[in-house]
Amino acid sequence: GCSADPAPGKIRLRLSTWNIAPDLVSYRAIADRYQQLHPDVEIAVEVTPGGDFNQWLTTRLAADRAPDLIRIIPQQFGRYVDTGGMVDIAQWLPLGYGDDYRENFWSIVAKDGGVYGLPQHTDNFITFYRRDILDRIGVSPPPDAVDRAWTWPEFLDVAREVKRATGAYGFSVGFGGVNNAYRWLPFLYMHGGRLVEDDLVTPAIEDDAGVEALEWTRRWYAEGLVSLSNTVKGSQGDTATTLFATDQAGLMLNNPTALPTLQESLPEEAWDTRYMIQDVGRASDCGGNVLAVTRSCRHPEVAADFLAFLNDPENTVAFCRGGGWVPVRESIDVDEVGYSYRPDTVARFLVQQETVPADMIAVETSPTFNVVNQVLGDYLDLCLIGSITPREAAASIAEGIRNVRH
Ligand SMILES: OC[C@H]1O[C@H](O[C@H]2O[C@H](CO)[C@@H](O)[C@H](O)[C@H]2O)[C@H](O)[C@@H](O)[C@@H]1O
Numbered sequence: 001g002c003s004a005d006p007a008p009g010k011i012r013l014r015l016s017t018w019n020i021a022p023d024l025v026s027y028r029a030i031a032d033r034y035q036q037l038h039p040d041v042e043i044a045v046e047v048t049p050g051g052d053f054n055q056w057l058t059t060r061l062a063a064d065r066a067p068d069l070i071r072i073i074p075q076q077f078g079r080y081v082d083t084g085g086m087v088d089i090a091q092w093l094p095l096g097y098g099d100d101y102r103e104n105f106w107s108i109v110a111k112d113g114g115v116y117g118l119p120q121h122t123d124n125f126i127t128f129y130r131r132d133i134l135d136r137i138g139v140s141p142p143p144d145a146v147d148r149a150w151t152w153p154e155f156l157d158v159a160r161e162v163k164r165a166t167g168a169y170g171f172s173v174g175f176g177g178v179n180n181a182y183r184w185l186p187f188l189y190m191h192g193g194r195l196v197e198d199d200l201v202t203p204a205i206e207d208d209a210g211v212e213a214l215e216w217t218r219r220w221y222a223e224g225l226v227s228l229s230n231t232v233k234g235s236q237g238d239t240a241t242t243l244f245a246t247d248q249a250g251l252m253l254n255n256p257t258a259l260p261t262l263q264e265s266l267p268e269e270a271w272d273t274r275y276m277i278q279d280v281g282r283a284s285d286c287g288g289n290v291l292a293v294t295r296s297c298r299h300p301e302v303a304a305d306f307l308a309f310l311n312d313p314e315n316t317v318a319f320c321r322g323g324g325w326v327p328v329r330e331s332i333d334v335d336e337v338g339y340s341y342r343p344d345t346v347a348r349f350l351v352q353q354e355t356v357p358a359d360m361i362a363v364e365t366s367p368t369f370n371v372v373n374q375v376l377g378d379y380l381d382l383c384l385i386g387s388i389t390p391r392e393a394a395a396s397i398a399e400g401i402r403n404v405r406h
Pocket residue numbers: 018020050053073123124176177179180237238255256257286287288289
C-alpha cells in the first residue's frame with residue numbers, strides 16, 4: 001500500500017508491472033511527466049513476479065500490502081474484482097472516459113455499474129521464422145497475407161524439416177508459464193472447437209473438434225517438434241524466445257514480448273514474421289493487460305487520476321510505440337503510432353488482431369475463468385507430456401469446468 005510516505009507531505013504510489021524492458025522505460029517516463037504536473041506525488045515502478053503471480057497478489061492483498069497499481073491480465077482480473085481486491089474508480093474518471101475503448105475490452109473492467117480498472121493494450125500471436133534456417137533447408141515462408149498463412153499440415157511439414165536442420169526442435173510456443181493455459185485456446189478455436197457454449201459455463205470441449213485439437217497439440221511433443229520444457233507449465237516467461245534465439249527452434253508462435261530479446265540477441269536479417277498459422281478457421285491469442293487500483297491503496301483518488309493520465313490517448317500511443325503493443329482505444333490511428341522496432345512485424349500483430357474470436361474473449365474474461373484456466377493447464381500439460389489421452393484430457397477439462405462454482 002502507500003502507507004509509508006518517503007518524503008513528508010508526498011503521496012507515494014507503487015505500480016507493479018511485468019519485467020518487459022521497453023514497458024518499464026515507458027511507465028517511468030509517464031510517471032515522471034505525472035510527477036512534474038503533481039509534485040506532491042511520487043510513483044515507484046516495480047516488477048511483478050511472473051510464475052507465482054496469483055499466490056503473490058493474493059497474499060499481498062490479504063496482508064494489505066499489494067502494490068497500489070497492478071498490471072494484470074484480463075484472464076485473471078475477474079477473480080480479483082469478484083473478491084474485492086480491485087477498487088471501483090468510476091467516480092474519479094473524467095466523464096465518458098470509457099467511450100473511446102473498444103467494447104470487448106471495456107467490458108473487462110466495467111462490471112455492475114462500476115469501473116474496476118482500465119484496459120491498456122492488447123496483443124496476440126503470429127508466426128516467427130528464422131530466415132537463415134529456412135534458407136538452409138530451401139523452404140520459403142508463406143505468402144504475407146492473413147488468409148494465406150501456413151495451415152496446420154503445412155506448418156508441421158516445415159517444422160519437421162526445421163527440426164532436422166536445428167538438430168533440436170522445429171518450433172517453440174509462447175505459453176510463458178503456469179498461468180497461461182488460455183494461450184492454447186486459439187488452436188482449439190481455429191480448429192472449429194470451443195471451450196464452452198454461449199452461456200459461458202457449459203463445457204463444449206469434448207466434441208470431435210476439441211479432442212482433435214488436443215491430439216494435434218500432443219503430436220508436437222510426441223514427435224519432438226517442440227521441447228518438453230515448452231509445455232504450458234514447463235515454460236517460463238522467455239522459454240520460447242530463448243529456444244528460437246539460440247538456434248534450437250527455427251519457428252516460433254509468439255506475441256510481441258519476444259521483440260526485446262530478439263533485438264538484443266539476433267541480427268535483424270536473421271528473422272522475420274508471417275501471420276499466425278491457420279486451420280479450418282483463424283484465431284490468435286487474447287493478450288494484453290488491464291491496469292487497476294488495488295484495495296491496499298490509501299489514495300485511490302490519486303491512483304485513479306494517474307491511471308487516467310497513463311491511459312490518455314497521447315500516453316497510450318507512446319506506450320504502444322515502445323512495446324509494439326496494439327492499442328484498444330478507437331480514436332488511435334495505428335498507422336500514426338510510429339512503432340520504434342520492426343514496424344513490419346507490429347503491422348502483422350495489428351492485422352492479426354481481427355482474428356481473435358469474440359466468443360473466446362468472452363469466456364477468457366468471464367469472472368470464473370481464473371479457475372478454469374488452472375484446470376485447463378493441469379490436464380493440458382498431462383496430455384502434452386503423454387500421461388493421459390486427448391479424450392481423457394477433454395473429459396477432465398469438461399468436468400473441471402462443471403465443478404467451478406458460477
Ligand atoms: O500470466 C502472466 C503473464 O503475463 C505477462 O503476459 C501478459 O502481459 C504481456 C505484456 O502486456 C502480454 O504480451 C501478454 O499477452 C499477457 O499475457 C508476462 O509477460 C508473462 O511472462 C506472464 O506469464
